[in-house]
Every structure is written in C-alpha cells, then in structure tokens.
Amino acid sequence: MSQGALAKRQFGHRARLVLSPAEVPVAEAQAHAARTMWNLLHAWWQMMPKDKRTLAQADDAVRQARKDLDFLAVLPAQAAQAVLKTYVQAWKNCWQGRADAPNFKGRFRSFMSVDIPQGRDLNIKRVHRRWGMVNLPRIGRIRFRWTKDLPIGKHASTENRISGARLIKNALGWHIAFRVTTLEPKPEPHRGGEVGIDVGVTVPLAVKSARGTVEEPARNVAQKAGLNRSIAAEAWGRTVTMLTYKTARYGGSLVKVPGPGTSQRCSACGVTTAGSRESQAVFVCKNPDCGWSGNADHNAARNILHLYRIGLVAFPAAGRAVVRRARRVKPPTVR
Ligand SMILES: [Zn+2]
Numbered sequence: 464m465s466q467g468a469l470a471k472r473q474f475g476h477r478a479r480l481v482l483s484p485a486e487v488p489v490a491e492a493q494a495h496a497a498r499t500m501w502n503l504l505h506a507w508w509q510m511m512p513k514d515k516r517t518l519a520q521a522d523d524a525v526r527q528a529r530k531d532l533d534f535l536a537v538l539p540a541q542a543a544q545a546v547l548k549t550y551v552q553a554w555k556n557c558w559q560g561r562a563d564a565p566n567f568k569g570r571f572r573s574f575m576s577v578d579i580p581q582g583r584d585l586n587i588k589r590v591h592r593r594w595g596m597v598n599l600p601r602i603g604r605i606r607f608r609w610t611k612d613l614p615i616g617k618h619a620s621t622e623n624r625i626s627g628a629r630l631i632k633n634a635l636g637w638h639i640a641f642r643v644t645t646l647e648p649k650p651e652p653h654r655g656g657e658v659g660i661d662v663g664v665t666v667p668l669a670v671k672s673a674r675g676t677v678e679e680p681a682r683n684v685a686q687k688a689g690l691n692r693s694i695a696a697e698a699w700g701r702t703v704t705m706l707t708y709k710t711a712r713y714g715g716s717l718v719k720v721p722g723p724g725t726s727q728r729c730s731a732c733g734v735t736t737a738g739s740r741e742s743q744a745v746f747v748c749k750n751p752d753c754g755w756s757g758n759a760d761h762n763a764a765r766n767i768l769h770l771y772r773i774g775l776v777a778f779p780a781a782g783r784a785v786v787r788r789a790r791r792v793k794p795p796t797v798r
Contacts, residue, residue, distance in 0.1 A: 468649045471622070472712075473642070478595070479608040480630070480637045489537075489602050490630060490637055494575035496538035498568045500546045503528055505567055508550075521547055538577070539600035545578035575632040582625040582642070587615045597639060599630065607639055614645060622646035650714035659768030660706075661725070661760050670764060720770040730765035731755035 482490060507524050508516055525547050529535045535543075553565040579585065579600060586598045595609040614623035627642045658670055707717045728735040729746070732753035746759040 469646050470649045472645050472647055474645075475640045476611050476613065476643055477631070477638050477640045478610060479635070480639050481606040481608075482602075482637050486602055486605070487637070490577065490599075490632070491575065492534070492537045493539070493542065493577045493601070494630070494632065496535050497542060497546050497577050498570070498573060498575070500525065500528070500535060500538060500543055501550060502567050504547065504550050505565060518547075518551055521551070537601070539579075541580050541584070541600065542577050545580045548580075549578070577630040579628045579630070582627050585625060585628055585641075587613060587625065589613075589615070597628075599639075613641060613643065650712060652714045655715070657768060657771060659764040659766075659771065661764040661767055718771060720767055725763045725766040725770065726759060728762075728766045729753060729755055730762045730769065733769075 504521060504525065508521070511520070522544075525543055529538070529540075529543060538546075550565060553562065556562040557564045584598060584600060588596045589609055590596050590606075591609070593609055595607050595613070596604055597607055599605050612618075613625060614620070615625065619625075623645045624643075625641050626644055629640045629642075631638050631640055660670055703717070710717050724735060726746075727737065729748040729750060732748060732750050732755065734748070734750040734753065736749040738749060742759075744759055745756065746762040747756040748754055
C-alpha cells in the first residue's frame with residue numbers, strides 16, 4: 464500500500480493582507496468586539512448556575528448582547544458564533560486536561576483576531592503571480608500576498624479546500640491565516656542525510672549538513688534559510704513543533720539528543736577539554752595535537768550529529784532527518 468497511499472493533511476497558511484487606511488479601523492473594531500464578546504461570555508458563564516451553562520443558553524446570551532450593545536454589532540454574525548464555539552471548545556480542552564481553564568482576554572495580553580468560519584464566504588481568486596483577492600465579511604474585497612498555491616476554483620474539492628480563515632494582527636500588521644485541508648500522496652521515506660541543529664546564542668541556529676544531504680542540495684538550502692528566519696521570530700518550542708511536522712511531511716523525522724558537553728567537545732578530534740571554548744562565538748581546541756578552531760555553535764551542531772550517529776538518542780523515531788540538541792548553549796565556566 465506504500466504506492467498511491469493518500470493522507471489527509473490539515474495546515475494553516477498565513478498571508479499578508481493589504482488593508483487601506485479606511486479598512487484598518489474596521490478590522491480593529493471587529494477584533495475588539497470579538498475580544499469583548501469572549502469576555503462577556505466568560506463573565507456570563509461564571510455567573511450562571513452550572514445547569515444553565517449550555518451551548519443553547521450561551522448562544523441566546525450572545526445574540527442578546529449583539530442586540531443590546533452597538534459596538535458588538537460590528538462583528539459579523541459568523542465571527543460571533545466562532546467566538547462562542549472557541550469558548551466552549553476551550554472548556555472541553557480544560558475538562559479533558561489539555562489546557563488551563565479559559566480566562567478573560569486582556570487588551571494587551573491577547574492577539575487581535577477575527578474568525579471567518581465559512582470557507583465559501585472567502586471567494587478567493589488569484590489575480591496576479593504575487594497577489595490574491597479575498598472577501599472579508601463587512602470589510603470588503605482585499606488583496607493578499609500570494610506565496611503558496613491554494614486549493615481554489617477548479618482545484619477545490621471535498622478533500623482539497625479552504626475550510627475557513629482567521630484575521631490576525633501581529634507586529635507586522637494584518638494577516639490572514641487560511642485553514643487548508645488537502646488529500647496528498649503519503650511521503651516516501653526521506654532518503655537525504657542527517658542534519659545536526661544546535662540552539663545557539665551567537666548564531667541563532669547552526670545547521671551542520673551531513674555528507675548525504677548532497678542528494679537534494681537545493682531543498683536543504685531552502686529549508687535552512689527558512690529555519691534561520693523562523694527561529695528569529697518564533698519561540699523555540701514552536702520551532703520544534705514546526706520542525707517535527709515539516710520533516711514528517713517530507714518523510715523524515717526529528718530526533719532530540721541530550722545536550723550536555725556538546726559545546727566543550729572538539730568536533731574535529733573528539734576530545735573534551737574544559738575551557739576549549741574561547742568565547743561565545745569561537746571554539747579553539749586545547750588538545751595540543753589538534754588545535755582546530757571554528758564557530759562554537761557550528762562545532763556544537765557537529766557534536767550533536769555525532770551523538771545521534773553513535774546512538775545517543777533521547778527521542779528515538781523511525782527514519783531520520785534532523786538531529787537537534789535538547790538544551791541551550793551555556794557560556795563556559797571560568798575557573
Ligand atoms: Zn580538537
């Protein structure tokens with residue numbers, strides 16, 4: 464069954480939106496209304512006796528609030544329903560032990576976002592090599608940056624489609640995150656080599672390619688460029704999550720190895736000497752027969768790959784693509 468086997472895949476794709484100065488306040492008003500809706504819902508939930516906390520009752524409360532409070536009415540009805548759905552799901556996640564109890568969303572603690580739960584409302588069209596157009600409820604027809612082929616028009620089907628989206632404002636402005644569902648051939652096991660990754664301080668992420676990677680050099684280079692970009696912007700934990708599923712997507716896997724000592728060991732001769740690390744950035748081997756020197760994080764990344772190859776694995780998994788160190792690089796102890 465390895466040939467022709469299909470796998471359902473769900474992923475998000477985020478694209479930059481181009482909102483005019485007149486459209487930005489509309490999007491912001493919607494996001495503030497969505498957050499307020501959440502907070503009102505949470506207050507209502509805590510106030511109600513337990514037996515009255517039902518989806519139907521909450522739905523009635525949401526509808527009434529939208530009638531009573533003018534500023535809530537700017538939020539499209541579908542988006543308000545999405546707030547309710549997300550809130551109820553948050554409690555389910557809590558009851559099943561996956562998350563903490565839902566809480567109030569503070570103005571400065573939460574992202575501004577508005578949900579568009581119906582994919583068919585979006586009416587996405589590609590209008591240029593680099594641009595697409597999308598319908599945003601009560602905002603208008605908006606241009607977005609086209610960086611990935613999306614299943615729209617004749618490419619859309621029950622299995623391949625955009626099921627919804629979310630407007631998000633981050634430090635770089637307003638974006639749209641599409642929810643994409645696809646049915647794709649299962650990836651063949653990855654035949655490329657292994658790569659050691661070290662979480663560094665000087666070099667954000669040092670990637671040591673193994674000899675085997677020359678099989679597919681172009682793709683690996685692209686992945687590395689993406690990695691360096693993503694680690695600068697994202698939290699490390701999230702990068703690990705992304706790496707895990709991205710490597711799985713190409714038939715590989717992520718393996719963690721224990722970190723201690725990898726910044727003190729010389730990757731050229733294999734000798735660990737205290738104080739070999741010259742500075743945060745430079746590693747100079749203190750073994751008189753060796754004397755190798757180079758970038759400290761690069762050295763650590765090579766050691767990580769070595770640990771993986773000799774079988775020192777913290778997270779064993781089938782196949783292999785990426786090896787990473789489990790801990791951050793510590794500055795050398797001065798004696
Ligand atoms: Zn050495």
